[in-house]
Amino acid sequence: DAGVIQSPRHEVTEMGQEVTLRCKPISGHNSLFWYRQTMMRGLELLIYFNNNVPIDDSGMPEDRFSAKMPNASFSTLKIQPSEPRDSAVYFCASSSWERGGTDTQYFGPGTRLTVL
Amino acid sequence: AQKVTQAQTEISVVEKEDVTLDCVYETRDTTYYLFWYKQPPSGELVFLIRRNSFDEQNEISGRYSWNFQKSTSSFNFTITASQVVDSAVYFCALSEADSGTYKYIFGTGTRLKVLA
Numbered sequence: 355d356a357g358v359i360q361s362p363r364h365e366v367t368e369m370g371q372e373v374t375l376r377c378k379p380i381s382g383h384n385s386l387f388w389y390r391q392t393m394m395r396g397l398e399l400l401i402y403f404n405n406n407v408p409i410d411d412s413g414m415p416e417d418r419f420s421a422k423m424p425n426a427s428f429s430t431l432k433i434q435p436s437e438p439r440d441s442a443v444y445f446c447a448s449s450s451w452e453r454g455g456t457d458t459q460y461f462g463p464g465t466r467l468t469v470l
Numbered sequence: 471a472q473k474v475t476q477a478q479t480e481i482s483v484v485e486k487e488d489v490t491l492d493c494v495y496e497t498r499d500t501t502y503y504l505f506w507y508k509q510p511p512s513g514e515l516v517f518l519i520r521r522n523s524f525d526e527q528n529e530i531s532g533r534y535s536w537n538f539q540k541s542t543s544s545f546n547f548t549i550t551a552s553q554v555v556d557s558a559v560y561f562c563a564l565s566e567a568d569s570g571t572y573k574y575i576f577g578t579g580t581r582l583k584v585l586a
Contacts, residue, residue, distance in 0.1 A: 387574075397561065397576045410573065445515060458505065459574060461515035 356380070358462035360446050366468045372434040375465045378427055379448030387459060388421055388431050389445040403429065404451050436469045443467070472497045474564050476577035483552050484585050491547040491580045493562030499523075501567040504538065504545045505574070510558040521545065552584045
């Protein structure tokens with residue numbers, strides 16, 4: 355079975371450019387999470403969706419960041435304009451969320467973003 | 471407030487030694503879940519185990535074992551007869567179910583180096 359798919363795997367861009375990261379969750383999963391990992395701050399949850407609806411975006415650092423999930427099979431995380439401090443590895447994870455319980459989050463391979 | 475503490479930043483052992491990675495958590499929820507993930511040098515996050523708060527049985531999977539003790543709020547991970555391939559960063563995570571958010575709170579990770 356295919357796991358969580360993320361693209362691109364690596365992205366190098368210049369400050370001020372728009373960056374779009376993509377994620378395809380595991381088929382059948384109804385929750386999707388976007389994380390950022392840096393040496394300084396570790397793993398941070400940016401936003402998560404249940405059934406394509408954003409539930410908690412309190413981790414989104416600022417208005418330059420936006421995320422969408424137009425359908426159950428696809429999500430994007432966009433940074434516009436990008437800044438050097440956005441350089442990090444961005445992970446997408448998916449799980450099957452059910453009220454009264456939780457399920458394991460399975461992570462994609464990550465996108466390593468470098469903003470020059 | 472919920473919190474996960476991995477006090478060991480880095481551990482080095484020689485191959486075939488046993489090693490225990492500590493995880494201490496804080497939560498007010500009565501229903502919660504604990505997880506361990508492995509992040510090898512290649513960067514992906516690999517799920518290892520999930521435990522719910524009502525199941526204090528220890529778990530063994532090959533060379534890996536986990537000791538969950540609610541009395542000390544700990545969920546420690548032991549690798550028996552360590553191998554070089556075990557070298558990775560290991561993360562402990564907590565998910566609280568009572569609050570209904572099911573977000574993960576990650577520890578800062580323990581870097582394990584297994585020397586040949």
